Amino acid sequence: MKIILSGGGTLGSVTPLLALVEELREQGEHQFLWLGTRGGPEKVLITEWNVPFQGIFAGKLRRYFAWQNFFDILGLLVGLLQSIYFLKKFKTQRVLTAGSYVAVPVVLAAWFLRIPVLIHQQDLQWGLANKLMRPFATWITVNFDCILQVLPRRFRKQAFLVGNPVRQQIKELLTTPKDKEVLFKKFNLEPDIPVLLVLGGGTGALHLNELVAAAMPHLYQFCQVLHLTGKEKKAPLTEGEWQKRYHWQEFIIKDMPDVYSVADLVISRAGIGTLSELAVLGKPALVVPMPHSHQEVNARYFADNKAAIVLDQENLAPEMLAQIVARVLSHRDEQGILSENIKRLANLDAAKEIIELIK
Secondary structure: OOOEEEEOOOOOHHHHHHHHHHHHHOOOOOEEEEEEEOOOOHHHHHHOOOOOOEEEEOOOOOOOOOOHHHHHHHHHHHHHHHHHHHHHHHHHOOOEOOOOHHHHHHHHHHHHOOOEEEEEEEEOOOOHHHHHHHHOOEEEEEEEHHHHHHHOHHHHHHEOOHHHHHEEEHHHHOOOOOOHHHHHHHHHOOOOEEEEEOOOEEEEEEEEHHHHHHHHHHHHHOEEEEEOOEEEEEOOOOHHHHEEEEEEEOOOOHHHHHHHHHOEEEEOOHHHHHHHHHHHHOOOEOOOOOOOOOHHHHHHHHHOOOHHHHHHHHHHOOOHHHHHHOOOHHHHHHHHHHHHHHHHOOOOOHHHHHHHHHH
């Protein structure tokens, strides 16, 4: 098949589509083209997966009045014309997206050209982009059963519960574990000290990064921190003995399996892509959702299933964070319960089930 994928702006809408690319490549010869944002972080990741990339115009979707909305309508129209051009030139047979405002003109163009479209809904709260694209979808796939329950009845005939696709390199850790001794040397870690992995997300989380940096004088006494800060989002760290147990990088793409392999405990935002990877691996996690966002709904679901410990950013002090980390790291039973419960929220066959639909 000739397949166009669309998503970007953040990496949340990108990683499940890359999992589909991996699965499709295993099953046969297919051609891909990615239509994404012109300035988002996704181009680097997609290029590393050897998928041709083309940036297009797209209007950002806002639910409030702003003068930029007038220019965004123009951007949407330009993006629609670009999408029609690329879909026809590529002789596209399927369009796949997992959300993102850049996919809206692509899906509209596919509907106009009568090309089948699959929309995947990851988060527990329907995003505006997916809501706008639902009427034009041939298939709608969802991550959790409760997402189907709030789906309007007119869309349910084409809706399917599949879980969330996770990249093969993450799933392979379940059958082919990494050599931890080699990884400790790679990341300059001490072999007998617990590792706290902090994930700021693809675009970073400055407040979370600042919180962890402020907690380091306490954290270093019982663990070492491997921190992925996001591009240009590193928080200043005061000088002290704790610096030897603080290791940071802005962004890691190919080495994520290595990073997960050394982690004893993870602190993360509540982006569903990251939570899905943690679920597949059964990693105990402290989740700090972005305040007043859809992430709070994701986090609440994981908390209700006792699959993660959810912390409120607005009421979380550095000392409190360190105390919670110390408690979890010192109680193997609690780690085990979190690990087993989060595993129950994963479906390792999600990518295969989606591909069966589009075939």
